[in-house]
Amino acid sequence: MLIQPLDGEYATYYDQYIGLVPEGDIRGILEQQLERTTQFFANLSEEQGDFRYAPDKWSIKEVIGHIADTERVMSYRLLRIARGDQTPLTGFDENAFVSGAAFASTPMSELIEDLRAVRRATITLLRGVTDEAAARVGTANHSPISVRALAYIIAGHEIHHLNILKERYHIS
Template sequence: MKNKSHYNDASEYCHYFFDLVPTSDLLHELVVSRDESLAVFRKISPALENHAYMAGKWTVREVVRHIIDCERVYAYRAMRFSRFDATPLPGFDEDEYIRNVAGGSEPFSEMINEYIAVREATITLYQYMSDSMMDFRGTANEVVYTARSLGFMTVGHNLHHCRFLDTHYLNT
């Protein structure tokens, strides 16, 4: 049975993502989801990088960029809250972030390297957090979170999009 205490420290919107995380061992899940994501990313051929499964939907590259951007945002929020910073943080517009990314012309292999670097930084951030650091409540986008709930959100959000890539874009 997994511990679900972090469900109380985020909006109901997050619960779907939390439910995707198999265990309550956050560090383990950050590592496992990284490896699962890399397995999906490495199946993406150059011909699929700019493919959208439907008109008006993000391309494969845009989905991967979104995963990276969101992890950076969640990690920044977690860092602030783990330092007992109660300053309310703003939300962000994921669609604007995708529209405003600089060209999107970097090689896909560099996007994968960026994902790895961001995930390693996230793992390092969480590695030595005490329970009090993990459980300090802060506000982002007018929603109360903790570093712990943001960590599980990071994993679940990542798993959601990688599974979606696998089923809707890669058809595996």
């Protein structure tokens, strides 16, 4: 079982995500999120997908794309570190990722399908992570990060954005 990461296994910035994840097996948590989150988004119309709560904020479609892209980046880091690769990994600019994508013109159904595919890939990747590999620490964005911390960040990042959608976009 992948347990919650220990202090020192990740930069304190990620406390905001890891602290949102409930106790339990992270693999099971990610599987439960897959169903709940995709159903949450499937209930939204195309018009709702285009909604922004302020002119300079991302649309719901862009938030969905951002969640998927961030999971891709974190899963890639997880893969590299789990396999023992100690090459320092760079950060990424989430705003550049969103502005460089075509999320606004992508149908909601395709964004949801993409999110499902990314999560399924993360889940299958984690099935092959041993306890030894889960504790491995590498470097990403100039900070130490463990494999298990990356798994928790993926789950917590999604929770974070769903909370924002509920609070600021008034979606339930």
